[in-house]
Amino acid sequence: MPDTPPLAHSFTIALPAWVDEELSGTPAVLPTREDRMALVHCLAARNFREGNGGPFAAVVVDTDSGELVSVGVNVVLSTxxxxxHAEVTALGLAQVATGSWDLGAGGARRELVVNWRPCAQCYGATLWSGVRTLVVAGSGPELEEITGFDEGPVRDDWAEQFEARGIAVVTDVLRQEALDVYRAYAAHVAATGAVVYNARTDG
Known part of the structure; x- marks a missing residue:
């Protein structure tokens, strides 16, 4: 029998270098949810222009103090x-920073702030992360309609499922600003032919 070919043993999801530049001057504490979402929108708007992935970003913060724990952007294309995805990146980096897969360990109250309702993948990642709150800019069909992304089969009662598992859901924080970023992304795709990556549907 032929030898087994060398197999990959690891992969890395890391923040692009420009994120440090973008965070320069950002306070360590973001007291309001509008402050937190504004940072998410800023990162999302730059991310697609840098070629890392789609117009998506997320942050994890301490709910009560507003202390920034981690940030994430979508790095599908660059990696x-x-x-x-942004949520997976932000949650993973928060878990590294805290030294625990459970971001609610010891009674910690941390929240994930993201610029739309999580896709099918990030829905599960959020459920199992230990965050106690999910803050989203919006949850309607506009994201898919504007950008062309397929967010996958997410349940109609997605928010209730989070709540049933002890994760509070806060919606419509700087919603219009999120839509502005998506429209800018759509214009970018039209002008540059950037890849809108989706699951295959052709069998």
Missing amino acids: GISSG
């Missing part, structure tokens, strides 16, 4: 890893 070639389909799971490199």
Whole structure:
């Protein structure tokens, strides 16, 4: 029998270098949810222009103090890893920073702030992360309609499912600003032919 070819043993999802530049001057504490979402929108708006992935970003913060724990952007295109979504990146980096897979360990109250309702993948990642609150800019069909992304089969009662598992859901924080970023992304795709990466539907 032929030898087994060398197999990959690891992969890396890391923030692009420009994020440090973008965060320069950002306070360590973001007291309001509008402050937190404004940072998310800023990162999302730059991310697609840098070629890392789609117009998506997320942050994890301490709910009560507003202390910034981690940030994430979508890095699917720059890494070639389909799971490199903003939520996965932010949650993973928060878990590294805190030293625990459970971001609610010891009674900690942390929240994930993201610029739309999580896709099918990030829905599960959020459920199992230990965050106690999910803050989203919006949850309607506009994201898919504007950008062409397929967010996957997310339940109609997605918010209730989070709530049933002890994760509070806060919606419509700087919603219009999120839509502005998506429209800018759509214009960018039209002008540059940037890849809108989706699951295959052709069998």
